[in-house]
Amino acid sequence: MPDTLAARWHRLTTPLVPDAARREAEFQRLTAAYQAPTRHYHNLQHIENLLNRVEAANLQDPEVVQLAVWFHDVVYNALKSDNEARSAAEALAFLKDSALEPARQQRVAFLIERTADHTQPQPPDDADLLYFLDADLSILGAPEAEYWAYARHVREEYRLVPDLLYCPGRRKVLAKMLAAPVLFRTPQLRAELDAAARRNLAAEIDAWDQGGLAAS
Template structure:
C-alpha cells in the first residue's frame, strides 16, 4: 500500500530531477499499481520501504542512484519469467530519460537493478553502493524466524500457479545455491548482522521442503 510517508519519500527523491509534479505523481501511481498487484505477496511496496530504510541507514556514494534502483528493481515482477530485472531496468531508464539525471547515472541505476538477477554472482569488491544495495535486497533472509517463514509463504503464494511437485525441487535448488555461496552479504555491517541467521533460515526452509513443506 502506498502510504503518505512513502509518497513523500518518492517526491523528495525525484522533485530535484523532475519539477513536473503531475508527471511524478503519475509515475508514482504506476509504480504503486505494479507493486500492489494482487499476485504479489512479498515483492510489494513494503519490500521497497524496507530496502529504503536499509540503504538510508548507511553511507552512500550516490544515494539518489541507489534509491532510484530500490524503487524500480522489482517494478516488473512475473514469477514465471526470467527477464524481470531487465524489464525493470528498461522501465527505470524510460522514466529517467524525462529527468535531469545524467546519462551515466541513469545507466548506473539500470545496472544496479540488473545485478539483482543473481545474488550469488561475484561482485566488484570496491563498489560499496552496489554491495549495500544487494545486501539490503537479501536482508529478509536474515530476519527473525517468524518473519522468514512469513516471507517463504509469501514467495510460495507468488508461485501459486506452479504445482507443488515442481515448486518443491525448484525452490530447493534456489535455497541450496544460496547456501553454497561463500558470501551472502558483502558489507561488513550486514554480514555480521545477517549472515548466520540467514543461513539458519535457508537451511530450515530447505529441510522443510525435504519433509512436509512449509509450516502453517
C-alpha cells in the first residue's frame, strides 16, 4: 500500500520536531492550505507528484529538498507576487525550533524562493536546486491530456482575471519559457521532458492566439 501524505510528512519531520502534536498541527495547516477551494493545480496532488520525483532522486540533501516541496506553494494567491517569499517564511517559522541546523533551514527557504521565476539564472553546480526546479516544472512535459488539464486548472486559479488581461499575461509567461535556451537544467529531466514541454507550450500559446482554451 502506498504511503499516505501524512505518513510521509511524519517520517520526514519526526527526527526534526519530536513534538507529535506540533507536527500534526502543521500537517493539518498545510493540507488545509493546499485544499483551499481556490486551489486547482497548486494543491496536494502537486505536492504528491513532486514528492514522488524527489524521493526517487539521488539528492545531496533529500531532507531539505522534501521540506521545500512541502512548503513551496503553501502561500498561493494568484493575484500576489510575494507567494514564494511568504511560503519560505512559513517554512522557517515551522523549522525555527527544530533540530535542523540553521544553515539548512535557510537552504529550505532558498530553494522555495528560487521557484519565483524558473527562467532566472540559477547556480549551475547546485544539483539539488536544479532537480527541485525541474521537478516543479515537470507538468510542462506531461502527456497532452494531462497538460491541458493543468492549463485549465491554472486558468481557474486566475478566474477573477478576465481573458482580456489573462491571455496576454499567460502568453508572455509561456513565451518566456519556450524561448529559454534551457528549460530543464538536469540531463535526466531534460531528456525525459524537454521535447514534450516545448510542444505543449507552443500549443497553448497557439490556443490563446486562437481565442482561448477549449473546454474540458
